[in-house]
Amino acid sequence: MIELQWLLTEILANADIKSKLVASVCAIESCTYQMQKDLMEYDPKELAKTFISGTSKEKSLIFAPIPNFIFTRDIGITIKDHILLNKPAKKARTREALLARYIFFNHPYFSEYTNKIIELSDSSHHFLLPKEDDDRKITLEGGDIMVVSDAHILVGVSERTSSEAAVKITNTLFELGLMEKVTIIKIPKKRDYMHIDTVFTQVKRDVWVLLGNFSKKAAKHEDETAVERILEIKKEEKIKILQFHRKSPENPISFDNLEDLLVDISKNDLHCDHDVKFIYSGNNEFPYSVREQWTDSCNLLALKEGVVLGYDRNDKTTEAFKQAGFNIIGVKDLLQQLENGTANIELMKDTFILMPSAELSRARGGFHCMSMPLWRESIDL
Numbered sequence: 001m002i003e004l005q006w007l008l009t010e011i012l013a014n015a016d017i018k019s020k021l022v023a024s025v026c027a028i029e030s031c032t033y034q035m036q037k038d039l040m041e042y043d044p045k046e047l048a049k050t051f052i053s054g055t056s057k058e059k060s061l062i063f064a065p066i067p068n069f070i071f072t073r074d075i076g077i078t079i080k081d082h083i084l085l086n087k088p089a090k091k092a093r094t095r096e097a098l099l100a101r102y103i104f105f106n107h108p109y110f111s112e113y114t115n116k117i118i119e120l121s122d123s124s125h126h127f128l129l130p131k132e133d134d135d136r137k138i139t140l141e142g143g144d145i146m147v148v149s150d151a152h153i154l155v156g157v158s159e160r161t162s163s164e165a166a167v168k169i170t171n172t173l174f175e176l177g178l179m180e181k182v183t184i185i186k187i188p189k190k191r192d193y194m195h196i197d198t199v200f201t202q203v204k205r206d207v208w209v210l211l212g213n214f215s216k217k218a219a220k221h222e223d224e225t226a227v228e229r230i231l232e233i234k235k236e237e238k239i240k241i242l243q244f245h246r247k248s249p250e251n252p253i254s255f256d257n258l259e260d261l262l263v264d265i266s267k268n269d270l271h272c273d274h275d276v277k278f279i280y281s282g283n284n285e286f287p288y289s290v291r292e293q294w295t296d297s298c299n300l301l302a303l304k305e306g307v308v309l310g311y312d313r314n315d316k317t318t319e320a321f322k323q324a325g326f327n328i329i330g331v332k333d334l335l336q337q338l339e340n341g342t343a344n345i346e347l348m349k350d351t352f353i354l355m356p357s358a359e360l361s362r363a364r365g366g367f368h369c370m371s372m373p374l375w376r377e378s379i380d381l
Contacts, residue, residue, distance in 0.1 A: 002109070002374070004072065005048050008099060011106045012044035021102055025051060028094055029063040051099060066096050071365045072372040073197070074141040075100040079153065079178055082116040084169070089139040089160040118176075120168050140165040143195025143369055147376065148202070149269040151180040156196030159189045174246045183261060186240040187214075192290070197368045198299055200258060204306045204350075205270040205379070207277045207324070208262045209317070211293045212284040214239060219257035270379070279320045288316040295357070299366030305379070306350045309367045311357035321352040331355050 012018045019040065026036040038056075039047060046057055054065040068074075075096055077084045083104055088097050104110050104117055120138050129136055144156030153173065155166045166184045173179040187193050199211040212218060219238075241255040255261040259278060266276040281297040282288030297317040300308040310317070312330065322328055329337075331353055337343035355367070 004069065004099075004103065005052060007103050007107050007109065008048040008051065009044045011103060012047050014106070017102065017106055018044070018047070021051075021099075022047070024098055025063075025095060028098065031063065035062060051095070064092070066093070067363065068093055068365075069096050069099075070363070071143075071369040073143050073369045074195075076104060076372060077142045077145045077147070078372070078374050078376070079118075079147060079173070080150070081113070082118055082176070082178060083110070083113050084118045084140075084145070085120075086142055087120050087138050087140045087165065089141065089162075093141075118172060120165060120172075136164050137162055138165045138168060140169070141195060142372065143197045143365075145169075146197065146202075148265050150378070152183070152265065152269050153179050153181070154183050154185060154196065157184060157186040158193060158195055159191060160194055170244055170249075174244075174249065177246075180246050181243060183241065183243040183255075185258070185261070188239070191364075192294060194364065195369075198296070198366075199293065200262070200298055201300045201302075201368050203279065203300065203302060203308050206266050206272040206274065207279065207306070208266075209279045209281065209298050209300055209308075210258065210262070211298055212280045212282075212289045214258040215278070215280065215284070216257045216259040219259075277324060279317070279324050282314070282316040283320040283323075285316055292317050295361045296364075296366030296369075299368045301367035301371050303353075304345075304348070307348050307353070308351075309353045309355060311361055311366060312354035313357045313361060318352065318354065325350060327351045329353055 012021065022036060022039045025031075026039065031039075039050065042050065042057065050056060050062070052066055052069055054061055054063045056062050074088070074093070075086055077086075085101060085104065086097055088094060101119075105114065120140060122138050139160060139162045141160040144158055144161035146154040148154055155161070155169050157163050157166050163186070170182040170184065173182060185196050187196060187199065193199050193211075199214055200208055202208055239258060241258070241261050242252040243255065243261075244252045255264070262278075263276045266272045280289065282290070282292040292314040295313055296311055297314040300310045302308050306326075309331075312318075318328055327350060329351060334343060334353055338345070
């Protein structure tokens with residue numbers, strides 16, 4: 001476990017890095033020249049805290065804090081021995097991306113990655129494009145990237161990640177030989193579905209949690225009347241899935257729905273020889289399905305295969321996990337059991353750990369968003 005503020009403090013001990021980063025932050029935050037000079041007098045620990053909190057040593061707010069920095073999934077993605085840096089869609093996240101870039105390029109911890117950091121440059125003449133051409137601008141956030149196997153990566157096109165970025169990522173990964181397959185998943189551009197990891201995440205190699213709006217049943221409109229199907233009342237919920245292969249990118253494979261893609265990943269990439277299971281947000285019951293997805297029922301973090309971390313407020317989703325055979329335990333009870341020796345992490349399986357969520361869920365992100373894996377353990381296939 002690595003704390004970003006500690007890493008930032010350590011690189012700020014270098015006078016040259018400190019000077020450049022102070023100047024860069026002050027430029028994007030429109031600080032006065034005097035403020036820039038004042039910040040240069042801060043020690044590394046104070047300066048790191050100010051860069052994140054926006055608060056000076058005197059406890060005055062000099063620029064906006066960056067609370068979204070807790071969502072480390074979005075600042076970068078480790079792909080084998082490379083790091084893909086993000087390009088945020090929202091101006092509010094610009095400082096996060098800047099701090100992350102300086103950390104990855106300058107901290108000794110990432111020295112082996114220095115020449116293997118992928119940055120996406122803007123398209124030619126991007127600054128001339130009108131606002132309605134946003135899809136042609138390069139924007140990328142890590143919640144739209146999922147490394148599902150050593151040879152296969154998923155790239156979402158969403159409210160935060162543009163089609164142009166998906167194209168550039170695909171071509172870059174193929175050119176570097178990092179992936180054999182890239183599947184692009186285009187979801188509706190809605191704040192409800194900010195990234196693909198807000199509508200599905202992996203629990204085990206043969207179990208996924210998913211928003212029912214994108215299930216096979218929903219895609220085939222089985223619950224709709226003939227009139228609804230013809231008028232395409234729910235057209236805005238449609239997604240488009242294309243899988244590109246490095247050896248023949250001109251012949252992509254299309255998937256009709258998200259479930260078919262996830263089954264394909266479980267069976268062909270992860271070699272599952274039995275039925276793939278889906279656990280639905282809100283137990284796929286109206287109105288809990290969408291309501292609990294909004295509070296991150298699908299944004300779960302797998303600490304190990306089958307052991308996932310989520311919020312305690314999504315009761316119907318918790319019920320669905322219980323029906324699927326998972327043990328349910330609150331984090332407070334689990335910590336007590338670990339301390340008194342009645343629980344063993346190595347022996348835990350099929351467990352849903354519930355965390356308090358009164359404040360965290362208000363930020364619109366779950367535990368998958370709050371983690372950036374730096375190293376992935378290989379699995380036996």
